[in-house]
Amino acid sequence: MLTMLVVDDEIYALRGITQGIDWGDLPFTDILEARDAAEAKRVLESRQVDLVVSDIEMPGDNGLELLRWIHANRPDTLTVFQTGHARFDYAREALQLGCFDYVLKPVDHDLLKDIVSRAVTEIQTRRQRQAFEETLATYRSQWAAQLPILVERFWQDLLAERIPLAPERLNRQLESYGIPFRADGRVLPVLLSVEEWSVELDARDESIMEYAVRKAAVEMIPGEHAGTALQDRGDLNLLLLLLGPDEQVDRQALLERCGQYVEACQSYFHSRLSCYVGQPVRVEELSASLDGLLQMERSNVTASQSVLDVSQGVEGAAVSGGAGALLPSFADWAVLLDNGAQEELQKQLEDAVRRLQEQAASRETLEQFRFGLLHLLYQTAHRKGVSVYESLTVTELNDPQVLRSPQLLLQWASRLIGKTAQAFQDRQKDTSAVIAKIHAYILENLEKDLNRDDIAKSVYRNPAYLSRLFRKETGLSLSEYITQQKIDRAKRMLTETNDKISNIAEGLGYYHFSYFAKLFKKMTGLSPQEYRKKHQTL
Structure with a gap:
């Protein structure tokens, strides 16, 4: 509720405003009076006043001097001034000093009430913003003091497949970080896709509010299951449900909790987002599963603020242990593919397959080679923010015929590497074109209240994906x-x-x-x- 103070040295003008206007439909609990600037200052010093309606021409300190005092001592108080035609220069000076509005004398009561109504709306808007700033400050403090850096880094490294997946070693790391999960368990990933903030945030505060969004996800979505939230190295916000090997998930209840979470983020964090819910997968399949969720997000340009359920897990592959001397260094191949050295990679691929053929490699070794190459493709694509499914089909990736001979394996690997390398080149060209279109659209529409949705529609992209792409390419x-x-x-x-x-x-x-x-x-x-x-x- 609000308090208004009316200041005028003319008693009839003063009472005409305080008592002659029906203020019952506005949220004022108190309407106070003062006969001059000195009395007004005493009122303002003794209690909270939200709005001051004051005459400018008064004996002693005039309204402009009162305004200067209010700015210095009560900067949150809005002011509306009354002035006569003969001293319109006073009104102009009042506006320059930051008063909300003015009204000419003799005062039109309807006009004054309309101005006060707008002032009330402005005060309420400021209060909402202040409440949001306090929430932001709270989460900023928690983010700085409580962020579990080591645990988040562990999951980031695991998603980037930089952690060995040998069960004993993985279990030791999980135990050392106090993570309630075992190497033989399963992980259910949920992509938290932030589509738009309804308030303007700079990059730092956006990062802090994304932390708040992730923290809320851990509190609301897992239910009786263990869960952790993180932001990976590609700025993806993720929730991971950590399940035992035989632990079952009530899928319908999980989707309902995700829906409640989406609504809560809109209400409390001024954030519109969608949840992309995956299926439980083994740790070595997690990276490929996330690729499927990202592909789903990129393809979604219509369903905003939704919960989207993946119908089946995306099967990925990882390098099997004990590869043997016949297998190449897939890590070195990843560097070549990452740097666009396709000719050198093709040469090393042919040399590697020739060794397999010369030494009559077993089917098991061919299968290990195939898994290693798939792992290489998924890892490199994830690092570049591209889904392998943009250039390759599930049938191509899982073709069982390639294990019949080293020659068929060579043909298959050459085809997949060629298509993937071309997709990387096309994506870079497409990214440059999209960023250029965004620049042009913004410059052509600067007079509008631009938002992420409008910009995303102009280039036919998902808002959350587009926002991450723009920041990655421009730094803003x-x-x-x-x-x-x-x-x-x-x-x-x-x-x-x-x-x-x-x-x-x-x-x-x-x-x-x-x-x-x-x-x-x-x-x-x-x-x-x-x-x-x-x-x-x-």
Whole structure:
């Protein structure tokens, strides 16, 4: 509830506002009176006042001097001023000092009530923002003090397949980190795809709120199962349900909890997101399972703020232990594929298959070779943010005929490597084209209130995927880039035109001038007026 203070040295004008207007439909618990600026200051010092409606022309300290005092001592209090036609220069000065609005005398009560109604909306908006900032500050503190860095790094390394999967060694690491999971268990992955924030956040605060989203996922989704949340090296937000080898999951209940989580994120974190729910898989299959979820996310351009269920797990492959001297170093091959050295990789592939043929390799060895190559493809694709299923089909990947002979294995491996390398090249070209289209779209629509959904629709991409892609390629979040471009255009207009500063702000979608001025000074170090005075050449 709110408190309003009315200040006027004319008793009839004062009572006309406090008692002659029906304020019953606005959330005021108290409407106070003061006959001059000195009395108003005493009221403001003794209690919280949300809105001051004051005359400018008063004996003693006038309304402008009261406004300066309010800014210095009660900066959260909004002000509305009354002024006569003869002293309109007072109203202009009041606006420059940051008052919310003004009304001309004699006061039109309906007009004043409309202005006060808008002021109430502004106060409530500020309160909501302050509450959100307090929530943000709370999670910022928790993020800094409680983030389990070592555990998250362990899962990041495991997802990137940099941790040996030998059961005994893996179990020792799990036990040392206090992770309630065993090497013979299964993992059910859930991709938490953040599509949009309904408030503007810079890159740092967005990272902090993503931490809050992950923390909430651990609290709401696993139910009776163990779970952990993390952000992998590709900025994917993930929840992993950690299951025993025979532990069953009530699928319907899990999907319902995911739906409740999606709604809660909208309400408490101003975040619109979707959950992509996988199937339980063994640890060595986890990377491939995530590829399937990513493919599902990239293909989704219509179902926003949803829970999407993968109908079956995506089967991946990992290198089997005890490969023997016949098998090549797939890690070295991954470097070649990653760097686009396809000709050298093809030469080493042919040499390796020739050795298999010369030494009459067994079917088991051929199978180990096949698993090693699949592991190489999944690992490299995941590192580049590409799904192998963009260029290869499940049939191609799992063709059982390739194990009949080394020659068939060579043909199969050459075909898969060639298609994957081409997909990497095409993706890089496509990424460059998409980023260029985004730049153009933003520059053409700076006057609008741009958001991730509009931008994603313009290039036919999923919003969450597009946001990660843009940050990876440019080093900026979409909101930071949009703000940067708007301020750059404002700087040009301030130096190249004589347009009113308020008109320039509105033309860039900033309808609250004080917010624009504050943002401009934060970006340039100067107020708009100071910048124009310093740089204008007209």
